[in-house]
Amino acid sequence: xxxxxxxxxxxxxxxxxxxxxxxxxxxxxxxxxxxxxxxxxxxxxxxxxxxxxxxxxxxxxxxxxxxxxxxxxxxxxxxxxxxxxxxxxxxxxxxxxxxxxxxxxxxxxxxxxxxxxxxxxxxxxxxxxxxxxxxxxxxxxxxxxxxxxxxxxxxxxxxxxxxxxxxxxxxxxxxxxxxxxxxxxxxxxxxxxxxxxxxxxxxxxxxxxxxxxxxxxxxxxxxxxxxxxxxxxxxxxxxxxxxxxxxxxxxxxxxxxxxxxxxxxxxxxxxxxxxxxxxxxxxxxxxxxxxxxxxxxxxxxxxxxxxxxxxxxxxxxxxxxxxxxxxxxxxxxxxxxxxxxxxxxxxxxxxxxxxxxxxxxxxxxxxxx
Numbered sequence: 001x002x003x004x005x006x007x008x009x010x011x012x013x014x015x016x017x018x019x020x021x022x023x024x025x026x027x028x029x030x031x032x033x034x035x036x037x038x039x040x041x042x043x044x045x046x047x048x049x050x051x052x053x054x055x056x057x058x059x060x061x062x063x064x065x066x067x068x069x070x071x072x073x074x075x076x077x078x079x080x081x082x083x084x085x086x087x088x089x090x091x092x093x094x095x096x097x098x099x100x101x102x103x104x105x106x107x108x109x110x111x112x113x114x115x116x117x118x119x120x121x122x123x124x125x126x127x128x129x130x131x132x133x134x135x136x137x138x139x140x141x142x143x144x145x146x147x148x149x150x151x152x153x154x155x156x157x158x159x160x161x162x163x164x165x166x167x168x169x170x171x172x173x174x175x176x177x178x179x180x181x182x183x184x185x186x187x188x189x190x191x192x193x194x195x196x197x198x199x200x201x202x203x204x205x206x207x208x209x210x211x212x213x214x215x216x217x218x219x220x221x222x223x224x225x226x227x228x229x230x231x232x233x234x235x236x237x238x239x240x241x242x243x244x245x246x247x248x249x250x251x252x253x254x255x256x257x258x259x260x261x262x263x264x265x266x267x268x269x270x271x272x273x274x275x276x277x278x279x280x281x282x283x284x285x286x287x288x289x290x291x292x293x294x295x296x297x298x299x300x301x302x303x304x305x306x307x308x309x310x311x312x313x314x315x316x317x318x319x320x321x322x323x324x325x326x327x328x329x330x331x332x333x334x335x336x337x338x339x340x341x342x343x344x345x346x347x348x349x350x351x352x353x354x355x356x357x358x359x360x361x362x363x364x365x366x367x368x369x
Contacts, residue, residue, distance in 0.1 A: 049095070049295035050365070052288035056097035057297055060084040060284055061360065064101070064301065073351030074279045074358070076216035076255035077103065078243075096289040104300065105281040106217025107206035108225060111170055112274060115140045115150060117229055124228050125197060127186065134182040142166045142180045154181040170209075174202040208300065212276035215242055215262065216255045226271040233269075241265035257351060278351040280305075282358075298364040303357050 063084035068074050074081065084090075085099045118136035123129060137150030145168050149155045156165045164179035171177075177187040177198065187198040194202075204222045213226060224234035240246045244254035247265025256262050256277050262270045281302035288295045 045290065045293055046295065049288050049290060049293060052092060052095040052097060052290070053286045053295045053297045053365075055092065056085065056090075056099050056286045056288055057284060057299055057360070057363075059090045059097075060099045060101060060286070061301065063089065064282070064358075065355075068352065068355035068358075071253075073257065073355045074282070075214075075257060075277060075351070076279075077101070078216075078254050092288075094290065098287045098289075100285045101301075102283045102285075103214055103217035103279045103281075104206050104208050104283045105210050105212065105214045105276075105279050105302070106219070107204055107222060108213055108274065109210050110205040110207060111209050112211070113205075115153075120231075121225055121228055122197075124225075125200060127197070131182075131186060135180075135186050138180050138182045139177075142168075142176070143170050144168060152182075171207055174198065174207070177201075206281075208281055210281045210302065211274075211305065212280060213274050214279045215259070215271075215275050215277060217279065218242075223271070226274060227269065230271050230273055232271070235268050238262065238267045238270065241267040278354060280354065281361075284360075296366050300361045301358055302361055303354060303359075304361075 064074060064081055067079050067081045071079055082101050083099070084101060085097060090097075115133075115136040118139060119129075119132045122132035122135060127135070134152045137153030141150050141153035141155050143166075147155050147168070149158070154166070159165050159181060178184050178192070187195055187201065189195055200221065204219065204225055213222065215223070218226070220234075220236070220239045223238055227234040227238070237246060241262050242256055242265075244265070256265075258277050259270050259272060259275060261277070279302075281300055284297075284299040284301055286297040286299070288297075
């Protein structure tokens with residue numbers, strides 16, 4: 001009897017041990033499978049999101065082409081292309097897509113500035129003449145391709161050992177000003193915080209390459225800088241005339257199609273040296289979402305002569321692309337996919353031709369899962 005009880009207890013212990021071992025093995029298999037399958041699932045989701053984002057980008061390009069065809073050019077966000085997927089213009093299955101388009105050419109390309117121009121605007125902003133000249137020459141020396149020092153500038157050997165040295169290339173970020181000799185203390189305070197000079201520069205200048213500033217998209221500060229560069233006082237009527245707040249507005253167009261239109265609306269002076277009345281470089285920001293996962297694309301859409309000088313953001317992939325028509329279903333509104341022949345005439349002819357030659361020049365991509 002005692003022996004039978006012992007056999008029963010041993011069997012029970014063996015069974016429980018077997019169950020524990022089996023459970024541990026099963027848990028290990030599940031954990032191993034999860035670790036192996038999770039990257040595959042994440043990669044598959046990222047691939048889907050990337051396709052969604054690219055489809056949204058192509059849809060946005062199709063909308064831009066239609067606006068250019070209808071209006072004879074891309075002039076201002078007030079045409080309606082700033083939110084190209086708004087109001088159900090384009091629908092996507094299984095994902096949410098947000099697209100925002102802004103006119104990068106509404107800013108002043110910093111690549112167009114030389115030391116003399118920098119000094120002129122820096123002094124206008126309230127810098128002393130000495131500080132303006134030193135900052136201007138050091139900024140130019142930081143970006144130019146040679147090692148010739150400006151009169152008040154600084155080249156490689158003028159920087160402390162171990163400090164960042166001039167890379168002799170265009171700025172990739174305005175934050176680089178923190179390392180530019182004689183400019184860092186102007187654009188950043190003692191705690192490293194950006195000053196008001198930094199704000200004015202970063203908000204009104206672009207790191208991208210293009211030749212003309214689209215006055216339709218320029219802020220009042222940008223317009224004032226353009227006037228200063230041509231040694232003219234800024235008149236608020238310039239901004240008002242561009243937006244149709246004074247003068248005659250034809251056919252509900254609260255934008256201008258030529259610089260002459262601004263004068264005809266009553267502006268006393270119109271800057272012309274670096275000015276245009278149509279966009280030459282648009283920034284398209286796309287976010288595609290599936291649940292909590294999202295994928296972002298930042299693309300620049302312009303002519304071949306407009307190309308970005310800055311690199312991709314941290315963690316992004318930078319590609320060159322020529323975007324076609326949308327890979328999404330259209331549900332009315334301005335979402336056509338064909339570029340067609342653009343209506344043109346008079347001052348709008350060159351704008352229409354420029355718009356028809358615009359394409360996606362580069363893409364920065366970043367997935368977030």
